[in-house]
Amino acid sequence: MCINIRDIKPPKRQTADYDLVVCGIPCGAVITSYSPAYPAKLNALPEDCYPGEDAEVEFYIVDRRGYRAEWIMNKMTDRDWEYATSDILKELEK
Numbered sequence: 001m002c003i004n005i006r007d008i009k010p011p012k013r014q015t016a017d018y019d020l021v022v023c024g025i026p027c028g029a030v031i032t033s034y035s036p037a038y039p040a041k042l043n044a045l046p047e048d049c050y051p052g053e054d055a056e057v058e059f060y061i062v063d064r065r066g067y068r069a070e071w072i073m074n075k076m077t078d079r080d081w082e083y084a085t086s087d088i089l090k091e092l093e094k
């Protein structure tokens with residue numbers, strides 16, 4: 001039997017993996033997916049070379065109590081998302 005992970009609803013209350021402040025509102029981020037950066041391999045035969053990949057992270061925002069906060073995510077600008085993503089990636093890559 002195959003279970004689609006998207007069909008599984010996350011628990012209502014989550015512990016934040018990373019603390020953030022968005023638009024002056026203290027909140028947290030729950031990381032759902034992370035793939036580290038891979039450097040390019042250029043010093044090999046052409047068939048063994050490959051380009052590098054950037055790190056990727058997927059997360060959602062929770063309030064201080066740990067509940068998913070759609071209203072904060074709707075309030076975030078593109079700049080807020082970029083800041084939060086880069087901040088979380090810096091912390092994960094330590």
